[in-house]
Amino acid sequence: MTHSNTPAAALLGWAGRALGTQPSVQDASHPRGNSRVWRLDLPSGVRHFLKVSTRPVMYERETLALRHAVPALGAGRAPQLRASNADHLALLLTSVPGRPIEQLALTPAEEVRAHRQAGALLARLHIAGDLSGPRRAEAEQALQTAADGAENHLREAGDRVTAAEQKLVRDLAEQLRGLPLPLAFIHGDAWERNLLWSKDLGQTAWIDFERARFAAAVQDFVPMACGIWTDRPDLRTAFLQGYGRDLVPEEQHALKCLAALDAVSCLVRGPKFDDPRVTARGRRTLDRLVEGVFA
Template sequence: MTNPSTPAPDLLAWASRVLGARPAVRDVSHPRENSRVFQLDLPGDVRFYLKISPKAVMYERETLALRHAAPALGAGGAPQLRASSADHLALLLTAVPGRPLEQWTLTPAEEARAHRRSGVLLARLHAAGDLSGPRRAEAEQALQAAADGADRHLRAAGDRLTAPEQKLVRSLAEQLRTLPPLPLAYIHGDAWERNLMWSRTQQRAGWIDFERSRFATAVQDFVRMACTTWADRPDLRAACLQGYGRDLTAEEQHALKGLAALDAVSCLAWGPAHDDPDVTARGRRTLDRLMAGVAA
């Protein structure tokens, strides 16, 4: 079943009431089943986005992030939450300048500038959450929770992994349980070039899509980039961490290797099941690199 290309009439009426005018609507959803995002344009080149979360937990996470943590990123560093509707799992968001970094063709110097700025923003986000009470407990258990998912992902991936590959993944997952306490943070949860906005005219970066934000170990926010862009561009890894203000510790680097293995298996389970060759290829490439002894 495909998603409607326009919002439901009552949802559009709600957005129109909030904005004070009926906008022109364009479907800008990602090409996947559970993505529903609409661009809302008003006269005077004023733009908003209407995002419908696929799950209540994602709506709750993004709402929390945009209300309490994302403002620390500063003007243009993240969307502003204009309004939300729990009945529709809908968020009405301001636009972030620019377009996703993956859509740009930039010089290496410009790419490094964008990644450096992304690291600055992640450092602000990581420090923005209130790590007290149950939130600290959630963050402290994050690596354990990740390791607990290994067998489930391996079963889903089935024979797409060889026996030696399965053994490596299980070993790396178990090592996540034995690491000493790592720096904790309020993480974006889906930090990579698809969600990193870049304005070439303003030379400014911003993060979007906070539906996977949560309290966890800080290193968990670097998994997506380690398994994609950084694999071929260590200069961009260095630029991002320079902006972040520190390099990863040896223990965090070890954790990143285990987390990359889990991401690879997840990709090899999810990609074929959803006919997504890009996700499948990402998982296969990461696993091949780990089998060859190349660190994440």
């Protein structure tokens, strides 16, 4: 970690005032240098989390999501926003039941159930945002923005991507432009690290909405499609059953194009944050795209 394992005194004081008591504090950050999250335990036994966003845009996105869209998921299915502090880029969040699916040893039946529920929750989120005015324009521009970012990703990835792979990524990025796709308010980082499962309750919850935004709905399926669904098509089926529909042909094609961009992004972010799992996801996706087996 590059940050202190305790919040600054001013930040902790703000959280204590918001909660009405001084909590005990435990570091709950992800194992990467820019993650700053703390678990706050109250004398009553109630638990909250204090999160400091890495950038103002992340703070703004998560605050908007938690105030205006996330409540549609229902009680216990996502954190609730207790308080926010723009000066510190800080969010005070309620705790939700469960642990990240990637940390649990679930039966195949539990995994299917969890993914079906996750898809149903994502469907609620997708229709929760007010998709009008400038927000619709933002969503309509999302694929163009993704395609425009291809060159930056390729430049940062350097020799981790071969010349042939670079050409493939550029070709697929160009095919994103102008695709007419269903729009939504998306989670933006919907994968196993942010999907909780409570064995006691038998239910899922989504966390971490700092990348939530208005975009093409299919953009929310990229992390799973490039990750766990690769080896578990049954989980993809369950997820889309919960979501309530399959992807239309244009979305299927867009998913392939977006996977190429995600792969290069992973080959940048993985080494940057010393996350071999993300790096491996990027390399495997590119290999599958080159082999023509990505579906």
